[in-house]
Amino acid sequence: MIIGTSGGSSVFVLCLICLVAVAQSGLYNTACGRDSRVNYTSNSIYKTNLDTAQATLFAAANTSTSGFYNATVGEGPDQVNALVYCRDDVQPDICRSCVKDSMNKLRESCPTTKEADIWYDECVLRYSNASIFNNVETWPLVFIWIQRNASDMDQFNKDLRDLLDKLKGQAIQQKFASGDTRSLDFLTIYGLMQCSPDLSSIQCNNCLDGLMGSIQSCCSGKLGARIINPSCQLRFTTNDLFYNDTIVDAPTPLRQLPATPPSVPPPVDGRDDKNRRTVIVVVAVLVGLVLMLLVLVCIFNRKRKQRTPTGRLLNDNVEDISSAESLQYDFGTIEVATNYFSDNNKLGQGGFGAVYKGTLQNGQKIAVKRLSRGSNQGQQEFINEVILVAKLQHRNLVRLLGFCFEGTERLLIYEFVPNASLDHFIFDSVKRSYLDWEKRYNIIGGVARGILYLHEDSRVRIIHRDLKASNVLLDAEMNPKIADFGMARLFNLDETQGITSRIVGTYGYMAPEYAMYGQFSAKSDVFSFGVLILEILSGQKNHSFQNGQNVEDLASFAWKNWKEGAPSNVVDPVLRNCSGSIHEMIRCIHIGLLCVQENVADRPTMASVVLMLNSFSVTIPVPSEPAFFMQSSSTHEVALPTNTVISRVSNKSSNIKSNSDNYSINETSFSDLYPR
Numbered sequence: 001m002i003i004g005t006s007g008g009s010s011v012f013v014l015c016l017i018c019l020v021a022v023a024q025s026g027l028y029n030t031a032c033g034r035d036s037r038v039n040y041t042s043n044s045i046y047k048t049n050l051d052t053a054q055a056t057l058f059a060a061a062n063t064s065t066s067g068f069y070n071a072t073v074g075e076g077p078d079q080v081n082a083l084v085y086c087r088d089d090v091q092p093d094i095c096r097s098c099v100k101d102s103m104n105k106l107r108e109s110c111p112t113t114k115e116a117d118i119w120y121d122e123c124v125l126r127y128s129n130a131s132i133f134n135n136v137e138t139w140p141l142v143f144i145w146i147q148r149n150a151s152d153m154d155q156f157n158k159d160l161r162d163l164l165d166k167l168k169g170q171a172i173q174q175k176f177a178s179g180d181t182r183s184l185d186f187l188t189i190y191g192l193m194q195c196s197p198d199l200s201s202i203q204c205n206n207c208l209d210g211l212m213g214s215i216q217s218c219c220s221g222k223l224g225a226r227i228i229n230p231s232c233q234l235r236f237t238t239n240d241l242f243y244n245d246t247i248v249d250a251p252t253p254l255r256q257l258p259a260t261p262p263s264v265p266p267p268v269d270g271r272d273d274k275n276r277r278t279v280i281v282v283v284a285v286l287v288g289l290v291l292m293l294l295v296l297v298c299i300f301n302r303k304r305k306q307r308t309p310t311g312r313l314l315n316d317n318v319e320d321i322s323s324a325e326s327l328q329y330d331f332g333t334i335e336v337a338t339n340y341f342s343d344n345n346k347l348g349q350g351g352f353g354a355v356y357k358g359t360l361q362n363g364q365k366i367a368v369k370r371l372s373r374g375s376n377q378g379q380q381e382f383i384n385e386v387i388l389v390a391k392l393q394h395r396n397l398v399r400l401l402g403f404c405f406e407g408t409e410r411l412l413i414y415e416f417v418p419n420a421s422l423d424h425f426i427f428d429s430v431k432r433s434y435l436d437w438e439k440r441y442n443i444i445g446g447v448a449r450g451i452l453y454l455h456e457d458s459r460v461r462i463i464h465r466d467l468k469a470s471n472v473l474l475d476a477e478m479n480p481k482i483a484d485f486g487m488a489r490l491f492n493l494d495e496t497q498g499i500t501s502r503i504v505g506t507y508g509y510m511a512p513e514y515a516m517y518g519q520f521s522a523k524s525d526v527f528s529f530g531v532l533i534l535e536i537l538s539g540q541k542n543h544s545f546q547n548g549q550n551v552e553d554l555a556s557f558a559w560k561n562w563k564e565g566a567p568s569n570v571v572d573p574v575l576r577n578c579s580g581s582i583h584e585m586i587r588c589i590h591i592g593l594l595c596v597q598e599n600v601a602d603r604p605t606m607a608s609v610v611l612m613l614n615s616f617s618v619t620i621p622v623p624s625e626p627a628f629f630m631q632s633s634s635t636h637e638v639a640l641p642t643n644t645v646i647s648r649v650s651n652k653s654s655n656i657k658s659n660s661d662n663y664s665i666n667e668t669s670f671s672d673l674y675p676r
């Protein structure tokens, strides 16, 4: 967890007990004892016991993947009670390093107090000379929130409460729950709740109720917050998937906390609870042993398969090394999965190489991009970029699962998205009817949110540079997922200067300043998005738009009709007769036209676009005639506003936004705070 690392950060940390230290690197929170009189010295029994407890926890984390470890060492006032628990969606190796890091950090930050707590993003560690097991500890209570308000706070609060109630129901049983819900048209709220696994269901319920109650006092209507005490935590964000939903949702989780079987009703008295816990512990130990065996077999297999010691290529960052290992696929595995890159499995040919469908041995479907050209960067740099791009996780982005190197082969492995790309539908005379207005509107909103995440909400700022219908894939429910983002980073296309001699992208979607001068910015993506909206609405390709006798440019056709008060002429005939809201369609044309403005400053940011799509009360500026970049020559100067400064790693000072943008949201995004 990063709390306000950059100067002037708008994130507030409110500690009700002034023991919470905001760390320099911002990765964690620590609290050194509720009672400052309870100290120990370096040659005391307590110190020895604490050392033993630390070793016990490390050893437990080394050998077990349960994600919850405890230790009790010594007796009387010198007894050390320690416990540490990881989030359920955290991979065992990350959990293991979190246990180590947190313990080392806590000993360092609280060198003399008998009692200490630390909250990392992935785990929570506590120790004390008092008994801390099976107790709800509500102090200190820490709030962190973002300042951005929901546009309709009442509705948002209601949706949030519904989500949290649902999650609480699950968390009481399993001590962990994560999930999402839709709110206000285009907003997705992601939530997470966790209790210390030693708590009973009733204790967990009470603890979470306390946190939910305190939302009112800190973060009502805010678009993201985190509320934690030593025994439980609550988090939510909007449009930013901060937990790993694949692990949590997996039908056979890798590891299981001693969870209460859902069929058992909540305990009425303590004895009941205790008996059940014994049963659970036995079951958990058995499950744990089996899982351990499986994990060992897997590790053994994996070690044998991996030929490139990627770990050594990277810097000494533990997380990166484990990420690189978990992201690396064996070439042979992929060959088998794609039936040796057979033509039958070929899904298509993109700008950077052919894409093949594959099925891993465990049945998971994947899409493999076989890069046809060398990257401009060394292997290590490439791997670092892959790790970075793999961390970009959003429901409207195609997830990068990993990579593979073998000789000159470079492969990128993606999640498989079943329903092909958007162009297969909107430009097909038959299939276009599968997409009614509701689906198309959902696609527009989803793409907007995905791009917004790339531009502003993810940890690194990404300009897509090749947004088009064929790069928007559709999942089984016809939700959009953007493909091919991050390619500029993977190919080292000089993202730092905001100007490039190598133009990637597709004519027709390209903003004039980019096509002509190689100047790109988030606003060039906005331009492409505008073209995409108009295509989705009209079912016409920009570059082959036929209007009677004339081949006409889609944007100018749309603008002409819009200006003449006949925007419905632009709408795909298939949509005209169905139930869709013509009001929404016209608004989308309006937004689309605004996005294809020639003057960069006249185009809205993605944040504004999302806002306009969400809320009909936001007034949209009137667009002028859209860009005709073929005609726009040197006579027209292309002015880039200050918001085009792009740094490789987005940070506060480089995150300058245009002043001309009335809708701009100036707060640090919550996701900036949480490295995934």
Ligand SMILES: *[C@@H]1O[C@H](CO)[C@@H](O)[C@H](O)[C@H]1NC(C)=O
Binding pocket: 036, 037, 038, 039, 112, 113
């Ligand atoms: C315990 O340590 C804290 C900080 O390390 C210090 O402020 C406090 O005075 C100490 N208490 C005693 C009784 O020494």
Ligand SMILES: *[C@@H]1O[C@H](CO)[C@@H](O)[C@H](O)[C@H]1NC(C)=O
Binding pocket: 055, 058, 059, 062
């Ligand atoms: C845990 O495992 C690592 C290497 O796998 C080893 O270096 C370390 O000593 C082990 N720690 C304990 C406490 O067993």
Ligand SMILES: *[C@@H]1O[C@H](CO)[C@@H](O)[C@H](O)[C@H]1NC(C)=O
Binding pocket: 070, 071, 133, 134, 198
């Ligand atoms: C702590 O761990 C031990 C095993 O080392 C287990 O028997 C005990 O039940 C655990 N205590 C709690 C409170 O979970």
Ligand SMILES: *[C@@H]1O[C@H](CO)[C@@H](O)[C@H](O)[C@H]1NC(C)=O
Binding pocket: 037, 038, 039, 076, 077, 078, 114, 129, 130, 131
């Ligand atoms: C913890 O240690 C302090 C001081 O060393 C002592 O006063 C207190 O009673 C201890 N607490 C427990 C529960 O043993």
Ligand SMILES: *[C@@H]1O[C@H](CO)[C@@H](O)[C@H](O)[C@H]1NC(C)=O
Binding pocket: 147, 148, 149, 221
């Ligand atoms: C959010 O709403 C609160 C109260 O409704 C208001 O005081 C605050 O200024 C708003 N914050 C922003 C950033 O708009």
Ligand SMILES: *[C@@H]1O[C@H](CO)[C@@H](O)[C@H](O)[C@H]1NC(C)=O
Binding pocket: 418, 419, 434, 475, 476, 477, 478
């Ligand atoms: C989308 O994919 C799902 C699952 O593969 C399939 O059932 C559905 O028919 C597809 N929809 C269309 C419109 O092709």
Ligand SMILES: *[C@@H]1O[C@H](CO)[C@@H](O)[C@H](O)[C@H]1NC(C)=O
Binding pocket: 507, 508, 509, 510, 531, 542, 543, 544, 553, 554, 555, 596, 627, 628, 629, 630
């Ligand atoms: C659409 O395509 C035509 C013909 O290729 C081109 O002249 C025009 O600039 C394109 N329009 C946009 C908005 O990209």
Ligand SMILES: *[C@@H]1O[C@H](CO)[C@@H](O)[C@H](O)[C@H]1NC(C)=O
Binding pocket: 647, 649, 651, 652, 653, 654
């Ligand atoms: C943050 O941005 C500024 C200006 O772009 C740059 O000088 C600085 O090195 C950046 N810091 C990091 C940590 O990237």
